[in-house]
Amino acid sequence: MGCFALTEPDAGSDAAGIRLRARRDGGDWVLRGEKTFITFGDEADYAIVIAVTGSSAREATAFLVDRAMGWTSRPIDTMGSWHTPASLTFDDVRVPAGNVLGAVGEGFALAMRWILRGRYVIPSQAVGTAERCLEMAIAHANTRVTFGRPIGERQAIQWMIADSEVELEAARWLALRCAWAVDQGHPARHPAAVAKLYGAGMVNRVVDRTLQIFGGMGYTRELPIEGWYRAVRVLRVLEGTDEMQRMIISRDLLRGYERIGGHLA
Ligand SMILES: Cc1cc2nc3c(=O)[nH]c(=O)nc-3n(C[C@H](O)[C@H](O)[C@H](O)COP(=O)(O)OP(=O)(O)OC[C@H]3O[C@@H](n4cnc5c(N)ncnc54)[C@H](O)[C@@H]3O)c2cc1C
Incomplete structure (x- = not known):
């Protein structure tokens, strides 16, 4: 298994703040520094590591680094x-020059492209999880009886189900709109930011409503809902936080990109 190592303690949202450096030494590069919050980094056998090789973080290079080359991990x-x-x-980890991915100095641009790909995926992950939650909420609302009637006959429950359906459907179309733009060969930066921002928020709200409809059972570990409640929260943070998506979306609009239709790149 592999992982993608970009983030560092002082970088995060400000991805251009990466400091892990690689210096050339004969036929090798020597990597020194730390990466934090790397998904599956403790299980990974190899990592794609972005390291500064020039005078600024934008002059970075991507390396394919095997664990056997000496990096260590802490979950x-x-x-x-x-x-x-x-x-x-990475404590002076020696990597052969042949393990450079792409060209030297092009690692930052590559990393931005890989992060963008992650943003294509999260809206679909959000839609799939929310779909399952809504199915469970509907089944429970139809079978759980209080005061002599299924809770699904109460307006309070009906409105939660209706709100979840509307938001889920909206997120699905945004995810499909983004996928369509990718299929057309566009970078889809703008539709990905819109779909990611909305999808991540949507699934958090849908899981929360589902837990509410299940009452106490929703809070227990006998059902998967509480685990999803905790798990989906990260979708508003990784691959660019909500705030970063809003920054991308508003910048595109303020710079005069077409607002409706067209291919917002
Ligand atoms: C479980 C998990 C897995 C991850 N996996 C990976 C991975 O595999 N690879 C990888 O490279 N990274 C990974 N990350 C890191 C993730 O991408 C960062 O956590 C994320 O980009 C936010 O960076 P940060 O944590 O440093 O927060 P910060 O950048 O410190 O942000 C803190 C808060 O300030 C806000 N903020 C920051 N700057 C601004 C601004 N200019 N204007 C307004 N608000 C701002 C942010 O939106 C956020 O709310 C992972 C994170 C988590 C939690």
Whole structure:
């Protein structure tokens, strides 16, 4: 298994703040520094590591680094079970020049492209999880009886189900709109930001409503809902936080990109 190592303690949202450096030494590169919050970093056998090789982080290079080359990892405990992260340490790890991915100095641009791909996926992950939650909520609302009637006959429950359906359907279309733009060969940066921002928020709200409809049972570990409740929270943080998506979306609009239709790149 592999992982993609970009983030560092002082970088995060400000991806251009990466500091892990690689220096040339004969036929090798020598990597020194740390990466944090790297998904599956503790399980990975190899990592794609972005390291600064020029005068600024934008002059970075991507390396394929085998664990056997000497990097170490420490798992980071989190509230959810998805995207389990680790901290990776590179203490003068020697990497053959043949392990450079792409061209020297092009690693930052490559990393931005890979992160964008992650943003294509999260809206679909959100839609799939929300679909399952809504199915469970509907089944429970139809079978759980209180005060002599199924709770699904109460307006309070009906409105939660209706709100979840509307938001789920909206997120599905945004995910499909993004997938369509990718299929057309567009980078789809703008539709990916829109779909990612909305999808991540949507699934958090749908899981929360589902837990509410299940009452106490929703809070127990006998059902998967509480685990999803904790897990989906990270979707508003990784691959660019909500705030970063809003920044991308508003910048595109303020710079005069076409607002409706067209192919917002
Ligand atoms: C479980 C998990 C797995 C991860 N996996 C990976 C991985 O595999 N590879 C990888 O490279 N990274 C990974 N990350 C890192 C993730 O991409 C970062 O956590 C994320 O980009 C946010 O960076 P940060 O944590 O440093 O928060 P910060 O950048 O410190 O942000 C803190 C808060 O400030 C806000 N903020 C920051 N700057 C601004 C601004 N200019 N304007 C307004 N608000 C701002 C943010 O939106 C956020 O709310 C993972 C994170 C987690 C939690």
